[in-house]
Amino acid sequence: MFIVSVCSLKGGVGKTSVTLGLASAALHQGVNTLVIDLDPQGDTTLGLLGETATGPDVAEVLTSPRTETVDRAIRPTPWSKEESSHLDVIPGSARSSMMDSPAPSPRELRRLRDALDKRTHQYDLVLIDCPPSLNGLTQTALAASDRSLVVAEPGFFAVTAADRALKLSAEMREEGLAPRLIPLGLVVNRYRPRSVEHQYRLAELRDLFGDIVLEPVIEERVGLQQAQGGAVPLHRYEGASGKRLTEDFDALLRTVLDSRQLS
Template identity: 85%
Template structure:
């Protein structure tokens, strides 16, 4: 099982959009996947289920990381109905916010790691949608993960935010908190190719981070929001921008899965 945390330092960069785009690509390509909604806002839960969760959620999993709790929390998504592969979710909860302290003990940081070790369900890929901060919940996610995928938009604060997020992943591995963790790279999202400011910021990110800036850059397209607003997989969206978006997320998923070979 390959675990990837999708994280950012600030909100509004489309972190959940990237998570759901990758989940749609995984379903389309026959990759058995689990999404863990670790963001107390629960946007991935709404996108995948079409409504807030009513059963066992991530807050209960973290409070009691036992096999029974984890297995009860795993919910099949409507996206996967009739599909050859699984796409399940452990739903988000605003109650998980109480665990988002910036100063957790080593035992607390390993709660998600311990929970996933006790599950009985098997997956090819686990995507963890982290809160837009580097506090306790994101640290839990990184501790359990093989890769950290940082999402940024081409804006003024992007360089500082991306640098801090990538450095945290490296520090957690070096300190032994996340021994398997490697930074996968930086996804630039919501890019507007006609914007001079976005062109400048993208060039700046590439100058500073080099190959860590992943291809493709995800352009800002209305289809992504429309698909998510309708709680349908991007790969079933029939709008004008659907094909380009699905090609981009298929390519991004290939980069994610290929990174397993660099362990």
């Protein structure tokens, strides 16, 4: 089981969109996947289920990281109907915001990792959609993860935000709080190729971070929002921009899975 956190320092950069795009690519490529919605807003849950969830959720898993709790919280998604692989979700919960301490204890940081170690369901990939901050919930996700993806948009604050998020992953590994974690890189999202400002900011990110800026850059296309609004996988979206988006997320998923060889 390969665990990847998708995180950001600030909201509005499309972190959930990247998570859902990767989930759609995984389903399309036959990769059995679990998505964990750690964002108290629950947008990933809504995108995968088409409705807010009831019953056990991620807050209950973090409160009681036992086998029966995590197994009850896992929900199959409508996305995986009639598919050879499966895509499940542990739903998000507003209650999880109560656990988003700016200074979590080492014991609190281990809760998600402990819960995942005790599950009975088997997965090839776990994607964790983190809150738009670097507080306790994001740190809990990183502590459980093998890789971290930082999502940023090509804007004025992108450099500082990306640098802080990448440094947090490195610091947690060095301090032994996330022993398996390797920062994978920076996903630039919502890029508008005709925008001079976006061209400048993308070049700035590449100059500063080099190969850490991953390819492909995800362009801002209406198809991504329309697929999410319909709660359908991007790979089933039939709009004009669907093919380019699916190609981009297929390529990004390959980069993620290929990174399993890193140590």
